[in-house]
Each structure stands twice: as C-alpha cells, then as structure tokens.
Amino acid sequence: MTLTGTHINYYYHCHHHLWLFAHSINMEQNSDAVTMGKFISESTYKKEDHEIQISTDGGEIVLDFYDEKTKTIHEVKKSDKMEELHLWQVKHYISVLEEKGITGVTGEIDYPKLREKVKVELSDSDRERLNQIKADVERIVALSLPPEVINKPFCKNCSYYDLCYV
Ligand code: SF4
Structure with missing residues (x-):
C-alpha cells in the first residue's frame, strides 16, 4: 500500500481511527479531512497561489504553501500539541517530493500563536522511520478487528x- 498523509495523521492520532478509515467505515456528515482539521491543524495559507497538488499512488496530496525558490514546504499550525504528527506529516511530504525527483526540499512549521518556527529536514534515519511507520500502518490495517479505543478528551x-462509545 502507499503511505499517505492521512495514514500518518491517523497513525499518530488514533490507531482505532486508522483502522476504521482504512476499512472504509464512514460515519460522518463531516469528511475525515474536516474532522481531523478540527483538532489537529488549520492552515492559514489555504487556496493561495502557492498551493500545489501532487498525485501519488495513494491519492492526491495538497501542499498548502510551497515556496519553489527556496524549495520549502510551509505548514501553519494552531498549536504544538501534536508537534510530532506535524513533523512527520512534513517529512512525509518531503519524501513524496523526493520520489518525484524534487530533491533538496526542507520544511518549516509555523506556530503563529506561539511565535515559533520549526525547521524540518529529512535524514536517512527519518526515511527509515517512515518505512517503519508504513510497516506499522500495514500491520494495523491488516488486523481482523480494530485496536482498542483510546478514551482521550478529543x-x-x-x-x-x-x-466507539455509544
Ligand atoms: S472516538 Fe476516539 S477512539 Fe474512537 S476513533 Fe475517534 S479518536 Fe479513536
């Protein structure tokens, strides 16, 4: 299977959610993307000229803001509560661009409310980690039943x- 940004989101957010999504169980009026946006991220660069769409075997990914001159992917997030997820999202995007032959790309995650910027690069060990995440996603998706619910406030x-609960 092709690892997508959505898989990574759900992998870091909730394995139960990942399994339900991968098995095409859809409960919602709201799309998964809308729901995830509510509690994971919200971009302020949406629909600008710098948005680019990339087709992959696993579907299309949209980079909200890609600076071609500096080869930088920008992501704007509300809070750093899920910084690890944000990091791996951007690392994944860098690896997708690499697969498309666009090398030397870096990322920058902006947290305007915190006045913080986090630089993101993709190292060899990150590439290995992305392969491990992919293997773990495949293992979870192949389970005959979903993993336990996580009982988190969100x-x-x-x-x-x-x-999950009613
Ligand atoms: S309700 Fe909680 S346990 Fe169920 S899929 Fe959503 S995040 Fe996961």
Whole structure:
C-alpha cells in the first residue's frame, strides 16, 4: 500500500481511527479531512497561489504553501500539541517530493500563536522511520478487528464517537 498523509495523521492520532478509515467505515456528515482539521491543524495559507497538488499512488496530496525558490514546504499550525504528527506529516511530504525527483526540499512549521518556527529536514534515519511507520500502518490495517479505543478528551469531537462509545 502507499503511505499517505492521512495514514500518518491517523497513525499518530488514533490507531482505532486508522483502522476504521482504512476499512472504509464512514460515519460522518463531516469528511475525515474536516474532522481531523478540527483538532489537529488549520492552515492559514489555504487556496493561495502557492498551493500545489501532487498525485501519488495513494491519492492526491495538497501542499498548502510551497515556496519553489527556496524549495520549502510551509505548514501553519494552531498549536504544538501534536508537534510530532506535524513533523512527520512534513517529512512525509518531503519524501513524496523526493520520489518525484524534487530533491533538496526542507520544511518549516509555523506556530503563529506561539511565535515559533520549526525547521524540518529529512535524514536517512527519518526515511527509515517512515518505512517503519508504513510497516506499522500495514500491520494495523491488516488486523481482523480494530485496536482498542483510546478514551482521550478529543474523542468527543471525533466523527466516530458514537461508533466507539455509544
Ligand atoms: S472516538 Fe476516539 S477512539 Fe474512537 S476513533 Fe475517534 S479518536 Fe479513536
């Protein structure tokens, strides 16, 4: 299977969610993307000229803001609560661009509210880690039943809440 940004989101957010998504179980009026946006990230660069779309075997990924001159992917996030997820999202995007032959790309995650910027690069060990994440995603998706629910505060905002708890 092709690892997508959505897989990475759900992998860091909730393995139960990942399994339900991968098995095409859809509860919502809201799309998964909308739901994830509610509690993971919100870009302020959407729909600008710098947005680019990249087709991959696993679907299309959209980079909200890509600076071609400096070869930098910019992501703007509300908070650093899920910084690890944000990092791996951007590292994944860098690796997708590499696969397309665009090398030397870096990333920058901006947290305007915190007045912080985090530089992101893709190292050899990151490439290995992305392969491990992919293998782990495949293992979770192949389970005959979903992993345990996670009972986190953000569950109540999740589109699968009723399915998980009611
Ligand atoms: S409600 Fe909680 S446990 Fe269920 S899929 Fe959503 S985040 Fe995961």
